[in-house]
Amino acid sequence: GLAGLPDAMIESGLSPLNRHAAGLPAGLLARALGLGGGATTLDAACASSLYAIKLACEELRAGRADAVLTGGVSRPSCQFTQMGFSQLHAVSPTGVCRPFDAAADGLVVGEGAGMFVLKRLEDAVTQEDHIHGVIRGIGLANDIGGSLLAPDMEGQLRAMRAAYLEAGWQPDEIDLVECHGTGTPTGDRVEFKSLETLWNGLSGPAGRCVMGSVKSNVGHLLTGAGAAGMTKVLMALKHGELPPTAGFQKAAPDWGMEHSPFRVETAARPWERRAPDRPRRAAVSAFGFGGTDAHVLVEEWLPAQGKPAERGSPAVESESIAIVGIDAHFGPLEGKKEFQEAVLRGTSASRPRPATRHPLETGDGRWRNGAYLGNRNIAVGRFRISPKELPEILPQQLVMLETVDGALADALGKKGEAVRWGVFTGIGLDYNSTNFALRWRMEPDTDTWPIKPSPGLLESLREAASPPLNAERTVGALGGIVASRIAREFHIGGPSHTFSSEENSGLRALEAARRALQRGEIDLGIAGAVDMAGDLRHLWAVDRSRPYSKTGTSVPFDVSADGPMPGEGAVAVILKRLSDARRDGDRIYAIVRGFGTATSVDPEVPASRPDNKAARQALERAYADARVAPSTVSLIEVSASGNPAEDALEAAVLTGFFRSPQASAPAAFDAAGPRCALGSVKTVIGHTGCAAGLASVAKAAICL
Numbered sequence: 112g113l114a115g116l117p118d119a120m121i122e123s124g125l126s127p128l129n130r131h132a133a134g135l136p137a138g139l140l141a142r143a144l145g146l147g148g149g150a151t152t153l154d155a156a157c158a159s160s161l162y163a164i165k166l167a168c169e170e171l172r173a174g175r176a177d178a179v180l181t182g183g184v185s186r187p188s189c190q191f192t193q194m195g196f197s198q199l200h201a202v203s204p205t206g207v208c209r210p211f212d213a214a215a216d217g218l219v220v221g222e223g224a225g226m227f228v229l230k231r232l233e234d235a236v237t238q239e240d241h242i243h244g245v246i247r248g249i250g251l252a253n254d255i256g257g258s259l260l261a262p263d264m265e266g267q268l269r270a271m272r273a274a275y276l277e278a279g280w281q282p283d284e285i286d287l288v289e290c291h292g293t294g295t296p297t298g299d300r301v302e303f304k305s306l307e308t309l310w311n312g313l314s315g316p317a318g319r320c321v322m323g324s325v326k327s328n329v330g331h332l333l334t335g336a337g338a339a340g341m342t343k344v345l346m347a348l349k350h351g352e353l354p355p356t357a358g359f360q361k362a363a364p365d366w367g368m369e370h371s372p373f374r375v376e377t378a379a380r381p382w383e384r385r386a387p388d389r390p391r392r393a394a395v396s397a398f399g400f401g402g403t404d405a406h407v408l409v410e411e412w413l414p415a416q417g418k419p420a421e422r423g424s425p426a427v428e429s430e431s432i433a434i435v436g437i438d439a440h441f442g443p444l445e446g447k448k449e450f451q452e453a454v455l456r457g458t459s460a461s462r463p464r465p466a467t468r469h470p471l472e473t474g475d476g477r478w479r480n481g482a483y484l485g486n487r488n489i490a491v492g493r494f495r496i497s498p499k500e501l502p503e504i505l506p507q508q509l510v511m512l513e514t515v516d517g518a519l520a521d522a523l524g525k526k527g528e529a530v531r532w533g534v535f536t537g538i539g540l541d542y543n544s545t546n547f548a549l550r551w552r553m554e555p556d557t558d559t560w561p562i563k564p565s566p567g568l569l570e571s572l573r574e575a576a577s578p579p580l581n582a583e584r585t586v587g588a589l590g591g592i593v594a595s596r597i598a599r600e601f602h603i604g605g606p607s608h609t610f611s612s613e614e615n616s617g618l619r620a621l622e623a624a625r626r627a628l629q630r631g632e633i634d635l636g637i638a639g640a641v642d643m644a645g646d647l648r649h650l651w652a653v654d655r656s657r658p659y660s661k662t663g664t665s666v667p668f669d670v671s672a673d674g675p676m677p678g679e680g681a682v683a684v685i686l687k688r689l690s691d692a693r694r695d696g697d698r699i700y701a702i703v704r705g706f707g708t709a710t711s712v713d714p715e716v717p718a719s720r721p722d723n724k725a726a727r728q729a730l731e732r733a734y735a736d737a738r739v740a741p742s743t744v745s746l747i748e749v750s751a752s753g754n755p756a757e758d759a760l761e762a763a764v765l766t767g768f769f770r771s772p773q774a775s776a777p778a779a780f781d782a783a784g785p786r787c788a789l790g791s792v793k794t795v796i797g798h799t800g801c802a803a804g805l806a807s808v809a810k811a812a813i814c815l
Contacts, residue, residue, distance in 0.1 A: 156399025160337030210292035221330025225338025248278030254402025292324025401595025436522030436685030442482025481677030524697030530604030537616025617805025642800035667751030678797025705737025
């Protein structure tokens with residue numbers, strides 16, 4: 112067992128599924144409700160809910176879904192948020208959230224969830240749904256200035272202007288702005304000034320638009336904050352009332368709010384329409400740690416408006432997307448050159464686990480060898496990270512940062528202004544972000560120990576578990592910061608956030624980058640994935656449902672296969688529209704033609720196991736998206752890891768899909784023998800968790 116403890120003791124009160132805390136919630140929800148169109152979670156810090164709504168809208172507009180369940184949830188560790196945010200001087204010492212008030216002194220953390228069912232308006236009308244509101248415009252951006260914690264007006268304004276441009280509205284056409292408004296004096300002031308700048312030059316009386324924040328009622332829901340704000344606005348539209356902001360008495364005198372277009376209500380007031388046939392209109396903002404910005408425009412639906420106007424997709428999602436840069440760091444393979452040599456030669460990257468990889472040891476020989484990362488040696492000055500902060504950053508963030516740096520260097524063509532770039536990264540739970548909980552639990556847990564340690568020994572044990580929480584470590588433990596740190600390093604102004612969908616996390620990032628390029632929202636996309644899957648806690652949890660190889664090797668489809676070997680690391684690819692790549696003189700590794708995803712809805716299939724029906728659907732959707740015949744494919748980079756049951760299922764799905772039922776249509780596999788090669792990067796780098804899917808793409812692109 113782990114650290115010499117019996118498995119029964121470790122498993123008491125625990126579930127291996129907790130390993131998938133980042134990506135599993137969406138999957139469980141989809142399975143429970145029978146939603147087969149795919150599922151993923153994302154982290155854009157406090158803007159996560161509105162980012163999720165944006166992606167849901169795009170799935171509907173493109174016709175890939177007919178209804179989408181989207182929203183946000185937040186149930187953080189109370190101890191972490193209180194202690195960590197106190198280190199950031201963000202928590203209200205009085206325990207009261209007073210957005211925009213002169214006495215505001217910080218935020219109050221809240222918990223909860225808000226979910227929405229989205230449909231195309233014409234479908235909702237035809238199907239006689241109750242329509243709570245209509246989304247008319249969404250703008251996303253990332254701050255270029257400021258810091259990971261300090262908001263910046265420029266990024267907020269870009270997000271807001273993008274939303275109004277899409278909706279075709281002017282800012283003064285709305286009556287209510289549901290602000291991010293956390294109750295922190297600096298953040299609220301920056302947001303107020305951003306709104307003032309947005310409305311600059313628009314004539315009208317002072318105080319004509321209400322601004323408020325639901326955080327005065329329910330606290331700051333962090334990743335669920337945007338969902339709370341959206342719910343408030345939809346309820347305001349339903350009841351025809353302009354809601355008050357709790358705790359507000361007067362704004363700071365130096366804001367000049369009394370001369371601005373805005374006012375904060377202290378009591379609910381009737382929300383009169385500007386004209387009987389004109390719908391009420393509102394805006395919702397969410398601005399997160401790391402500089403993530405989102406702004407959504409919503410209006411009420413008036414049945415008297417008649418048939419909804421047809422709204423086409425904002426861009427034709429058909430242009431081919433090129434991979435123009437690649438880098439990878441897996442185990443001892445440092446950089447694209449070493450990764451390329453290993454995959455083309457079929458050389459395993461397995462090595463003994465470095466002694467410094469984890470403070471605990473295990474007697475299980477299966478985990479002794481694998482494609483484990485070593486210590487990261489980042490020179491001071493290589494990145495825009497202070498020497499004080501550098502040692503406090505989680506390895507997950509550093510590995511992803513240096514891999515993206517290498518991929519950008521590998522992209523040889525002109526890159527254009529970074530304000531038009533986007534960052535999309537796939538991640539899983541990094542156990543190091545939970546080490547603080549182990550430190551905090553250790554002292555009360557000693558009451559159950561057979562021998563109570565001395566104060567000196569206890570303190571040394573706590574230090575071994577984790578150093579004390581400080582501001583730098585608090586920021587470093589936030590999942591979305593993986594993408595935000597990249598955006599801040601390279602002055603990237605487009606949407607930047609993470610995805611968690613287990614092994615498909617990196618592929619979700621790739622898809623998001625591709626779609627954003629096709630819609631014309633960005634000019635360069637960075638898709639990456641990272642997983643510190645060599646953590647012994649991860650290995651133990653995964654082994655409970657998908658046992659690792661007893662021999663420490665990965666040999667997919669072989670008669671000797673008995674599981675995968677452990678692997679960890681990061682991969683990144685740089686994407687451009689094919690026409691832009693040709694214009695800019697890029698080296699083009701490959702072209703991304705299609706993408707397909709599906710979610711298992713079979714209750715008989717365990718959540719930890721693949722489903723042959725869902726796998727078949729994903730293949731069908733990918734080839735339909737690419738508009739190519741299966742018979743034209745000559746290389747398949749398979750998921751196969753060496754787990755006999757899973758490999759057999761995948762082989763059956765591939766054989767069934769690529770064997771044409773019509774004799775007149777050639778198949779990739781037929782009586783004449785195979786015409787398509789199978790490969791698996793896991794034979795080289797092992798199973799790398801959330802980075803596995805994108806690692807396969809990188810290998811295939813190099814092979815091409």
